[in-house]
Amino acid sequence: MLFCKESLFTPGPTPVPDRVKQAMNQPMVAHRSEVFSNNLKQVATRLMPVFGSKEPVIVIAGSGTSALESAVCNVVHEGDHVVVVVTGVFGERFASICESYGVNVHRLDIEWGTACRPEQLETFLKGLEHPVKAVFATYCETSTSVLNPVKDLGAVVKRLTDALYIVDGVSCIGGVPVDMEEYQIDILVSGSQKALMLPPGLAFVAVNKRAKEEIKNGPKKRFYLDLNRYIQSYDEGTTTPFTPPVSMVYGANEVCQMIEEEGFGNVIKRHEILRDMTRAGVKALGLPLLVENDADASPTVTAVKPADGKANVIKKYLQEHFSMAIASGQKQLKGKIFRIGHMGYSTPFDVLNVLTALEMVVHELEGRDTFGIAVKKAEEVWKAHV
Ligand SMILES: *Cc1c(COP(=O)(O)O)cnc(C)c1O
DSSP states (O other): OOOOOOEEOSSSSOOOOHHHHHHHSSOOOOTTSHHHHHHHHHHHHHTHHHHTOSSOOEEEESOHHHHHHHHHHTTOOTTOEEEEEESSHHHHHHHHHHHHTTOEEEEEEOOTTSOOOHHHHHHHHHTOSSOOSEEEEESEETTTTEEOOHHHHHHHHHHHOOOEEEEEOTTTBTTBOOOHHHHTOSEEEEESSSTTOSOSOEEEEEEOHHHHHHHHTOOSOOSTTOHHHHHHHHHTTSOOSSOOOHHHHHHHHHHHHHHHHHOHHHHHHHHHHHHHHHHHHHHHTTOOBSOOOGGGBOSSEEEEOOTTSOHHHHHHHHHHHHOEEOEEOOGGGTTTOEEEEOOSSOOHHHHHHHHHHHHHHHHHHHOOOOTTHHHHHHHHHHHHHO
16 A cells, blocks of 8 residues: 655755756756856855855855865864864864864863853863964754754854854755854855755755865865866856756756745744644653753754654655655764755655654554643644744
């Protein structure tokens, strides 16, 4: 029996709207053509409010990690000292990239499942003996579903150091507010397959004026990810230094169109509703949330930590019985949590679907009467917002 349609609740890749697929399904054009340049120009400028950037957003063919790497290799020199705030797997990734470039990394390790408090960063920075070239932070730490207070952290960085402030926004940009000037972010990176509703394959880098200068005087060892090449191509007529994924750029333009039609403020609001619905439903089922503090919870993904360690059983059950893909835990959280993505092309009804599935799996595993209890709480949250 066809009980369920395939549905994707992973925190990347995320569902791609039909109209974005349509937009990508166009005849191929030369990437040195006017029609492509116009498309790229639109994407680079229409993404500016989404990144809170005053400069056109740089588009690179690559996964999100290429954007992270570009934020390291363009401004940090071998032997420099940097601070990396590590709240989970993706903070660790920034640290690993820096280490592979021969950079001295000072790790501020925060317990997984909690956000970095500004006071923690303040104490850490005050205890350093070396001036630091850059401070790296993760906006949404996808592995734990924590949203770090990047604005408050930025204020600490700029008050205590003259370091560049570099933020990984891969799993939330497009679903959360950000203003690079106000948050004092110098480089903000993201990827296509999370809140931006595209397939994997595009990386985005937003830089401010100061970062642009630093990039100009950056290390010699860089080629494909040399951001000067991308900036220069824009300056010379909005194209790219290498062959871009033409179809993906068309898709990105359609995503901008959708965000503008909904209104970016509404997009942000919708993600908050999705988070609050998910958390209310999961709590009603008696399943513990990894991120206990509501203020630390990301609007784009929710991690659940079943007390009996049944995270993988639940994940497998959802896939096998309901064709629903959710994500498991990574590294130290492997087998301990499961994660529900609710970003990008995600609606309250999608959350109700996944909560219904959870009601049924908990009923199956524990024999409790769970029917309707998560959905009820989530509907109440939704109703309160509309
Ligand atoms: C997904 C993700 C990345 C890495 O993106 P890839 O596209 O897999 O290279 C980096 N940072 C965060 C926060 C992410 O969620």
